Amino acid sequence: MKYPFPADFVWGAATSSYQIEGAVTADGRGPSIWDTFAATPGAVRDGTTGAEACDHYRRYAVDVALMRELGLGAYRFSIAWPRVVPGGTGRVETRGLDFYDRLVDALLAAGVTPWATLYHWDLPQPLEDRGGWPVRGTAEAFVPYVEAVTRRLGDRVKHWITHNEPWCASTLGYLTGEHAPGRKEPAAALAAAHHLLLSHGLAVPVIRAHSPGAKVGITLNLTPATPASASEADADAARRFDGTFNRWFLDPIFGRGYPTDVVADHAAEGVDALAAVRPGDLDVIAVPADFLGVNYYTRHVARGPEAGNLPRVVEEPGPEGRTDIGWEVHPESLRALLVRLAREYPATPLFLTENGAATHDGPGADGRIADVRRVRYLEGHLMAVAEARAQGVPVRGYFAWSLLDNFEWAWGYAQRFGLVWVDYATQTRVPKDSARWYAAVIARGGVE
Ligand code: FCB
Numbered sequence: 001m002k003y004p005f006p007a008d009f010v011w012g013a014a015t016s017s018y019q020i021e022g023a024v025t026a027d028g029r030g031p032s033i034w035d036t037f038a039a040t041p042g043a044v045r046d047g048t049t050g051a052e053a054c055d056h057y058r059r060y061a062v063d064v065a066l067m068r069e070l071g072l073g074a075y076r077f078s079i080a081w082p083r084v085v086p087g088g089t090g091r092v093e094t095r096g097l098d099f100y101d102r103l104v105d106a107l108l109a110a111g112v113t114p115w116a117t118l119y120h121w122d123l124p125q126p127l128e129d130r131g132g133w134p135v136r137g138t139a140e141a142f143v144p145y146v147e148a149v150t151r152r153l154g155d156r157v158k159h160w161i162t163h164n165e166p167w168c169a170s171t172l173g174y175l176t177g178e179h180a181p182g183r184k185e186p187a188a189a190l191a192a193a194h195h196l197l198l199s200h201g202l203a204v205p206v207i208r209a210h211s212p213g214a215k216v217g218i219t220l221n222l223t224p225a226t227p228a229s230a231s232e233a234d235a236d237a238a239r240r241f242d243g244t245f246n247r248w249f250l251d252p253i254f255g256r257g258y259p260t261d262v263v264a265d266h267a268a269e270g271v272d273a274l275a276a277v278r279p280g281d282l283d284v285i286a287v288p289a290d291f292l293g294v295n296y297y298t299r300h301v302a303r304g305p306e307a308g309n310l311p312r313v314v315e316e317p318g319p320e321g322r323t324d325i326g327w328e329v330h331p332e333s334l335r336a337l338l339v340r341l342a343r344e345y346p347a348t349p350l351f352l353t354e355n356g357a358a359t360h361d362g363p364g365a366d367g368r369i370a371d372v373r374r375v376r377y378l379e380g381h382l383m384a385v386a387e388a389r390a391q392g393v394p395v396r397g398y399f400a401w402s403l404l405d406n407f408e409w410a411w412g413y414a415q416r417f418g419l420v421w422v423d424y425a426t427q428t429r430v431p432k433d434s435a436r437w438y439a440a441v442i443a444r445g446g447v448e
Contacts, residue, residue, distance in 0.1 A: 003386035004446040010113070010397025011442040012074035013067070013419060014354050016120035016164065018050045019406040021080065023057035027095035030086025032122035033132070033173075037180030046412035053407045055427050060103050066420060066429060067403065068110040070439040075112050076353060076399045077103070078120035078164065081145050088127035089141045092148045100149070104156050115159040115353075115399075117219065118146055118203065119196075121169055121180065128181050133192035134174060136276070139199035146203045147210065154211030161293050161353065162203045165221040166196035166249055178410050190266075191276035197252055201284035219293030219353045220249050224333045224340075225302045229311050233304025240265060241302045254345045255286035291396070292341070293353035296381070299333035323377065325358035325408075325415050331380035338388035338395055349394050355381050356401035358408070358415040361432070369421050369432035378434060382447050400438060404429065 038049035083096030172179035175189035225241040227234035243262035266273035320329035357377035405418035419435035
């Protein structure tokens with residue numbers, strides 16, 4: 001085998017609550033910002049919502065059986081805060097917790113290790129009504145929610161991820177407005193990012209208290225920036241992108257505070273990026289974690305302002321093209337990212353908590369789904385992980401995004417990331433060729 005992985009390497013797949021569960025009013029679930037946002041005309045490209053999605057809330061047993069069939073060692077899912085604390089604060093809804101209890105028991109019975117994410121973007125709407133992540137109270141409200149979840153599941157779930165992609169939750173939610181709650185307020189976005197990180201720091205000791213021996217981490221979406229040319233302007237654009245996208249989250253988590261160059265960029269535009277930071281917050285955020293979750297899909301080619309930006313020789317997309325969502329396929333950037341993380345933030349076990357490709361391939365005449373480009377994508381990125389490991393990078397596991405085709409946020413159902421095809425009209429699941437391929441990789445422990 002050309003790219004072997006160790007026997008204890010974690011092979012998984014990932015999903016998130018709003019993207020697959022449906023059943024948005026079942027068992028006392030309260031509304032989330034994604035219910036509200038998706039119902040807003042024009043917010044989701046195909047006008048759909050997660051109201052039904054993959055109906056996983058009712059069909060979880062079928063999905064767990066699929067995981068067993070594929071030989072998954074681990075399953076990363078998220079818990080919906082509005083199922084557990086429908087009002088955002090206050091009363092805990094036992095029926096919501098019962099669902100995750102059943103799911104966890106089914107996973108364990110199938111030999112699949114549960115990895116639970118506590119926040120994958122479905123904030124209870126009542127908390128947004130009180131200001132959302134830009135207000136400190138939301139970070140404080142996260143703590144009793146996490147306590148309720150970990151008290152109930154902490155005896156059986158031993159892998160916890162506090163947040164999924166705080167860059168997306170803050171920037172897309174509060175700066176560009178592409179995601180829920182759809183606000184476009186630069187100062188609020190910075191405050192949101194801080195409170196997301198603060199709530200991570202506040203949650204870690206609570207998780208440890210209720211889940212003895214648990215491994216706890218946070219998942220960041222990290223996107224390396226390549227300057228489009230050798231010009232100074234492009235190098236600076238790459239620095240800025242890396243600063244706001246990657247270092248803004250990595251540095252405080254690893255105890256270095258917010259990057260001073262980015263703070264200075266904001267100050268030059270008259271913005272105090274640290275307005276929400278209170279004494280002691282950075283210590284809370286820097287709480288030691290057990291691992292870093294890395295979500296990687298693509299790189300960013302950074303181009304500074306055009307005027308006087310010479311030379312104009314602009315970096316072309318890599319030879320492997322783009323997936324159907326338009327993201328460049330660039331596995332080499334994943335290898336480089338992992339090597340960089342191990343060098344700049346050493347001694348932290350890394351897990352690829354998401355990686356995958358959107359392709360439209362559906363059933364052929366024989367019913368088979370030949371998603372060749374997804375197989376090639378996954379293979380290339382697993383090879384990159386193997387190469388990083390060979391360079392000494394402590395990558396301990398890989399979760400394909402996603403187990404199922406699902407509600408792809410602002411794209412609705414128009415983008416399919418699943419290893420398993422979902423026919424939304426009948427809720428039939430059909431493993432694609434990529435699922436069979438991945439099962440063979442897992443069985444063999446590597447890529448040939
Ligand atoms: C990530 C999200 C995940 C999914 C993939 C395609 O940013 O964490 O929910 O939408 O992108």
